[in-house]
Amino acid sequence: AQSVTQLGSHVSVSEGALVLLRCNYSSSVPPYLFWYVQYPNQGLQLLLKYTTGATLVKGINGFEAEFKKSETSFHLTKPSAHMSDAAEYFCAVSDSGNTGKLIFGQGTTLQVKP
Amino acid sequence: EAQVTQNPRYLITVTGKKLTVTCSQNMNHEYMSWYRQDPGLGLRQIYYSMNVEVTDKGDVPEGYKVSRKEKRNFPLILESPSPNQTSLYFCASSPRTASNEKLFFGSGTQLSVL
Numbered sequence: 172a173q174s175v176t177q178l179g180s181h182v183s184v185s186e187g188a189l190v191l192l193r194c195n196y197s198s199s200v201p202p203y204l205f206w207y208v209q210y211p212n213q214g215l216q217l218l219l220k221y222t223t224g225a226t227l228v229k230g231i232n233g234f235e236a237e238f239k240k241s242e243t244s245f246h247l248t249k250p251s252a253h254m255s256d257a258a259e260y261f262c263a264v265s266d267s268g269n270t271g272k273l274i275f276g277q278g279t280t281l282q283v284k285p
Numbered sequence: 286e287a288q289v290t291q292n293p294r295y296l297i298t299v300t301g302k303k304l305t306v307t308c309s310q311n312m313n314h315e316y317m318s319w320y321r322q323d324p325g326l327g328l329r330q331i332y333y334s335m336n337v338e339v340t341d342k343g344d345v346p347e348g349y350k351v352s353r354k355e356k357r358n359f360p361l362i363l364e365s366p367s368p369n370q371t372s373l374y375f376c377a378s379s380p381r382t383a384s385n386e387k388l389f390f391g392s393g394t395q396l397s398v399l
Contacts, residue, residue: 215390269382277327
């Protein structure tokens with residue numbers, strides 16, 4: 172069965188610093204992987220996704236993630252944090268049964284300090 | 286504007302009083318789904334629908350009902366709410382049922398059952 176583990180429920184960085192949010196997955200089939208962001212009092216928005224092809228995926232707002240099959244990881248990075256990046260971030264993997272279901276990690280809250 | 290609309294945004298009710306949370310999308314999407322979000326657990330799927338009149342259980346369906354009589358609407362029904370159903374609920378849709386599809390989320394419904 173598919174599962175996702177996000178390491179660190181809270182991450183705090185200074186404005187301008189590197190953002191690194193960790194995600195490891197377990198999947199019995201080649202995975203489709205997603206990062207979603209949830210700003211306060213809003214629904215989730217897709218940041219980026221990996222389906223096939225290039226393992227380095229670029230998303231919106233300067234974020235990117237790299238699919239590493241050997242490490243079963245899909246970590247999210249951004250070179251320079253901005254105050255507006257403060258939000259909750261969810262990593263997700265598609266269910267193998269083609270039900271359209273996403274299996275989400277527990278979420279990581281990103282705090283950006285001035 | 287393409288969107289998923291949920292109502293109400295906030296709801297406080299008492300144990301046993303039936304309630305319905307509405308969800309509507311204006312993108313002609315085939316696939317719709319309900320998730321609940323709880324601290325430390327991420328999002329978990331309650332029910333999903335691949336098309337009109339086709340619904341199926343997700344991971345946590347107990348205590349919930351859904352219907353899909355029209356393509357655009359997918360209401361979530363709690364026949365006899367209990368305090369353990371206090372949660373943040375999200376409706377989501379995608380163009381079709383596929384593992385690599387992006388989900389479009391509503392803004393959420395915060396439900397408190399007293």
